[in-house]
Amino acid sequence: MSQLITTPNMADPDGLYASLLAAHRGLTEAESHAMNARLVLVLANHIGDRRVLDQALALAREGTGPAG
């Protein structure tokens, strides 16, 4: 069974960060939120593994109040 990778896993983290910002450039806040939602869906499908995705959801949710 796969586990969510939480250690560095990308060759060029600064480059990816810059690409993320670039992709959102010129969008309103609402448009950015919409794009992020689409991005989550696209990436989730690519990962495809529910166990990994559930771990990712838990990690992202951490520290932002009790899960509902």
Next chain:
Amino acid sequence: MPYDHKPFDYVAPRGLTEVEPRHPVVIIGAGPIGLAMAVELANHGVPSVVLDDNNVVSVGSRAICWSKRALEVLDRLGVGQACVAKGVTWKVGRTFHREAEVFSFDLLPEDGHKMPAFVNLQQYRVEEYLVARALAVGTDLRWKNRVTAVDQHADHAVLTVETPDGSYALEATWVIACDGARSPIRAMLGLEFEGELFEERFLIADIEMQADFPSERLFWFEPTFHTGQSALLHKQPDNIYRIDLQLGWDADPEVEKLPERIIPRIEKVVGRRDFTLDWTSIYTFQCRRLRKFVHDRVIFAGDSAHLVSPFGARGGNSGLQDVDALGWRLAAVVQGRAPEKALAAYDRERTFGADENLMNSSRSTRFMSPAHGVERLFRDAVLDLAGRAEFARPMVNSGRLSKPCVYPLNAPDDARLPDGARPGSVAPDAPQGDGWLIDRLGGRFVLVAFGEAPEVPGLPVIRPQPNAAVIRRWLASEVTGLYLIRPDQIVAARWVEATSEDVAAALAAAWEGRT
């Protein structure tokens, strides 16, 4: 032609002038579920009284989509052929976002089944057939008999029944409350109907027109003809079409019900004016159920026990599955062939089924009618992606159509046999010469055998002709197999090989409601 609602005759009941002997079963409500219940019990040799406060079949088409499983149950009751002959058969659903088709589904991609995936037929027709059938099997059907009170005792219940000629008392060993979504019986017993109401309103309209829309389920998200909302179109027999239009929570139902509001909306959907309005109604979405369906001498079935939003056709269909799971057990309890605790299995199986329906129904509702904020954000993200990325299409949720649940039975199983026929599933149908396997199952316990059949007293053995469909659905790559099938055509247990003792033990466990 609009349906002609001929009233049934009210006859002054015996109980007004004499004390009636205690009845084994009294059913409250002559909707599809109460009527089906009466026929099912009669088929098992138990007579019943059915009380209804009204004297006509359903006003309005209401439940129109009958699933394969519901049709199999109706067929066992003797009205399945009539429903299929009269109804519109369909199996494909198409979902559009604005102009473009974004998702389609085929509910029965393979053939070799007696019953089709779905038949669209107005609830009033199904009730009409069931009334005729109930009378034919000797049901004591009493129109204009309204139950106003229920008193529970240790081994029976006493109902107070109001008629046009006054009230009377009726004793029953068992009462089945099939009195619908607003169930007065539920209120009389002080039971809470737990769940949620969604802040959404839909307009439902039946129109009559000569048109050639396909026999498919058509659903639109944000169509140009109904900006920002959603719409559904279904074909029914007799040139009647069902249209559901989302209105939003702010809509005023009284205003939206006016023909001068409805007609222009429908003109936009169907692109023409030559139709007549047959029936309209406005509904909200509710997803609720009773925590338990069996309350001492009173058993709940159908909408009185559970309520879902209509998208997915899980209302009428799931009620018929309640009938399926209750009938043989209650008949056996009444006839002293099974202990009362067997009824706990009805409660267990059908609350499980209700939860599956509620889950699917709530998910569809959240997709169709997302709350402001993040629910809306993800809904729109899916619709947006569905146009250009295939993976997003199955996420488009315009209703997941009724399928029977697989009961989580604690029974002998062998995973080498096909998954689709595991214990808790409906026994798979297959062609048998000019007939169908499903017709040889049901009504009693049977042992379906491929190869040696151990002998168990009182248990008939069925040996299907092993054609390709039978082998695929029942055996996979095994050469022997034994299936214990319940009277409701559900697989109770199965083995690749078994002894008489194994089968007898599984049979006893099923009768006693231990699995």
